[in-house]
Amino acid sequence: MNLHALRLFYTIATTRNVTRAAEQLNISQPAITAQVKKLEKELGIVLLQPAGRGITLTPAGEDIALLAARLFAVEQQIEQFCGQIQQGQAGQIALAATYLPAHVLLPGWLSRFKKQYEQVELTIHTTNSAEALQLLTSAQVDLAIYGGVPERASEWVEMEELFRDELWFVVGPEHPYANQHISLSQMMQEPFVMREQGSSTRERLLSLCRTHNLPAPSIPLQFNGLYEAIQAVTAGYGANFISSLIVRDEVARGTLCRVYVEGIHLENTISIWTRKHEPLSAAASHFVDLIRSHPFKQTIQ
Structure with a gap:
């Protein structure tokens, strides 16, 4: 279907006047009439019929005009949607x-x-x-x-x-190292509760050991979830090496305590x-x- 011709017909249908439609579309009246005639031939139906000195829509033309209104409304919605995507609104x-x-x-x-x-x-x-x-x-x-x-x-x-934020060693409040200053070798003697392999914080902990020529700590508990690991330490088992953003509230409340490892300040x-x-x-x-x-x-x- 020639959608351009359909749009010309729809403009005639909405203005109910070929001359006004031609003026609105900025094309000649013979041109718009010829395009609509081609559309009628393509569709095999009559859309317009004479009415006195003007024209009127046939019953089929009225139905086609309603369908065209839906089509062009959807076209407008598509244009608006594309504009929203281009602007980042959708x-x-x-x-x-x-x-x-x-x-x-x-x-x-x-x-x-x-x-x-x-x-x-x-x-x-x-x-x-x-x-x-x-x-x-x-x-x-x-x-x-x-x-x-x-x-x-x-x-x-x-x-x-x-x-950037700091990386902290934390333990439960009853742990002997709670709020204490100790060496890195002492800290690495503790069992750690950490996330699974692939965690960047876990890799930082192991890298810290390699840098200082210390054996890697034991990690007898590992979780896929962040808060599960924290809860295990809060409950009193082992230590964790973690972002201060995660545990700052627990440390402020005293449900977790920092361990200050001498010479270690990581971000x-x-x-x-x-x-x-x-x-x-x-x-x-x-x-x-x-x-x-x-x-x-x-x-x-």
């Missing part, structure tokens, strides 16, 4: 987040974003550092939010640092990772801009 964002930003930072960021961009759909994959990098490099997500840095980055991705990087030389969608760019303007920097001193 669309989809898939992102991966490691456990720290997923639990502590993303809820606030997402709340702010959805209040401003309600039509944008977001899919969040909460996982460890290694899996987040794999999802990003395989284009299964648009960007990744890291608490920590993957041990092996890829030449296909780039990092933008947002801020955790909170960052955004994207694929190099691949522009983000407008919606994803808006989300990144929001994160940049509202980073979470409060830590316990």
Whole structure:
């Protein structure tokens, strides 16, 4: 079907006058009449009929005009939707987040974003550092939010640092090392409760041991979840090495206690990772801009 001719006919149907339709469309009256005649021949039905000195729609023409109204309304909706996507007002964002930003930072960021961009759909994959990098490099997500840095980055991705927080050794309040200053070798004698392999914080702990030529600590308990590991330490078993953002409230309440390891001061990087030389969608760019303007920097001193 010639949609251009259908639009000409629809304009005649809405104005009920060929001359006014031609003026509105800025084409000649003979041209618009010829196009409608071709449309009638194509469809095999008569759309317009003479009525005195003017024209009127045939019953079939009335029905076609109603269907055309629906068609062009949908066309307008498509144009509006495409415009919203181009402006970042609609669309989809898939992102991966490691456990720290997923639990502590993303809820606030997402709340702010959805209040401003309600039509944008977001899919969040909460996982460890290694899996987040794999999802990003395989284009299964648009960007990744890291608490920590993957041990092996890829030449296909780039990092933008947002801020840093401290990494703390923590134990339960009844632990003999609670609030004490000890050596790293003493700390490494303790059993650790950590996340699964692939966790960047776990890798930082093992790297710390390698740097200081110490044997790796035993990790008799490991969890896939962040808070499960914290709860085990809070209940009185072992130690944890963790971002201060995660446990700052527990330390303030006294349900967890820091262990001050002499000569050790490590920081955790909170960052955004994207694929190099691949522009983000407008919606994803808006989300990144929001994160940049509202980073979470409060830590316990």
